[in-house]
Amino acid sequence: MTTPAIRATGLHKTFRATDGTEVVAVDHVDLTVQPGEIVAFLGPNGAGKTTTVDMLLGLTSPTSGTVEVFGVHPHHAVVEGRVSSVLQTGGLLPDFTVRETVRAIAALHGRSDRTDVVLERANLGPIADRLVQACSGGEQQRLKFALALVPDPDLVILDEPTTGMDVGARQDFWDAMRADAAQGRTIVFATHYLAEADAFAERTVLMAGGRIVADGTTADVRASYGARSINLRPPTDVVGPHGVDEAWLARLRAAVAPLGITDLEVSSASLEAAFLALTGATPSTDEAEEALR
Numbered sequence: 135m136t137t138p139a140i141r142a143t144g145l146h147k148t149f150r151a152t153d154g155t156e157v158v159a160v161d162h163v164d165l166t167v168q169p170g171e172i173v174a175f176l177g178p179n180g181a182g183k184t185t186t187v188d189m190l191l192g193l194t195s196p197t198s199g200t201v202e203v204f205g206v207h208p209h210h211a212v213v214e215g216r217v218s219s220v221l222q223t224g225g226l227l228p229d230f231t232v233r234e235t236v237r238a239i240a241a242l243h244g245r246s247d248r249t250d251v252v253l254e255r256a257n258l259g260p261i262a263d264r265l266v267q268a269c270s271g272g273e274q275q276r277l278k279f280a281l282a283l284v285p286d287p288d289l290v291i292l293d294e295p296t297t298g299m300d301v302g303a304r305q306d307f308w309d310a311m312r313a314d315a316a317q318g319r320t321i322v323f324a325t326h327y328l329a330e331a332d333a334f335a336e337r338t339v340l341m342a343g344g345r346i347v348a349d350g351t352t353a354d355v356r357a358s359y360g361a362r363s364i365n366l367r368p369p370t371d372v373v374g375p376h377g378v379d380e381a382w383l384a385r386l387r388a389a390v391a392p393l394g395i396t397d398l399e400v401s402s403a404s405l406e407a408a409f410l411a412l413t414g415a416t417p418s419t420d421e422a423e424e425a426l427r
């Protein structure tokens with residue numbers, strides 16, 4: 135049997151708020167991620183995504199429960215170079231070029247052979263000789279992604295990797311990620327953005343209030359709400375370029391009225407509807423989401 139990339143059992147984390155009350159950030163979460171999966175942690179602010187990611191990386195300890203990464207404590211997995219992450223803040227030297235930055239970190243890891251491959255993987259070739267301080271926020275984020283790839287980890291964990299990027303930078307980032315994921319790496323990322331989960335993840339773990347409220351393929355997560363609506367396929371001869379024939383719809387409404395159905399809406403379930411129903415929160419939407427659709 136293959137060792138899971140991640141196995142979390144009863145993962146629970148509480149914090150003490152400044153007023154002394156206890157905040158449950160992660161509430162008895164069970165989660166297994168198999169090697170090669172691409173998983174999005176999706177959820178509104180305060181859902182517990184960052185706290186979960188921090189525990190997966192060994193950056194914070196659970197209050198109770200256990201987490202293993204490739205069968206060992208997360209800290210060991212990080213030390214062994216099997217898991218790495220893209221850090222949100224700091225860490226880049228402004229006076230280094232992109233290539234010098236990658237070269238320095240590769241040397242630290244004893245993996246100088248990785249410099250060119252990770253530059254290419256993060257699509258940094260064209261700006262390899264640019265100073266870090268001259269790079270845009272999106273380019274710097276791609277550089278951090280390249281650094282995370284230096285040890286050739288089996289698992290990459292990203293916490294809201296595209297925060298602050300504009301549409302183009304976000305698209306470039308995901309293009310680089312997609313190319314890398316195609317090589318079989320396990321990728322887990324936290325996001326507010328439905329479109330990022332939808333476009334990039336094969337599996338979406340929807341979190342709210344520290345709990346997992348849905349977990350499955352993005353299509354399944356949609357369907358977990360969509361099951362509450364009724365879909366039907368009208369005969370082709372009543373469907374035209376402007377939609378379903380109104381007269382036919384009127385006959386349908388009349389036909390179902392004796393069943394107590396008073397409102398019949400023809401719609402497809404969206405991931406957004408599932409998000410709203412399952413988390414009670416409004417998902418982040420912006421033009422970047424449109425661009426990713």
Ligand SMILES: Nc1ncnc2c1ncn2[C@@H]1O[C@H](COP(=O)(O)OP(=O)(O)OP(=O)(O)O)[C@@H](O)[C@H]1O
Nearest residue numbers: 149150151157159178179180181182183184185186
């Ligand atoms: N160090 C801390 N001290 C007190 N409360 C904390 C601490 N860290 C997190 N929390 C609380 O735990 C809950 C979960 O926070 P977390 O950052 O994991 O959520 P999130 O889903 O990542 O949210 P966001 O999308 O806003 O980053 C929130 O209520 C948060 O206020």
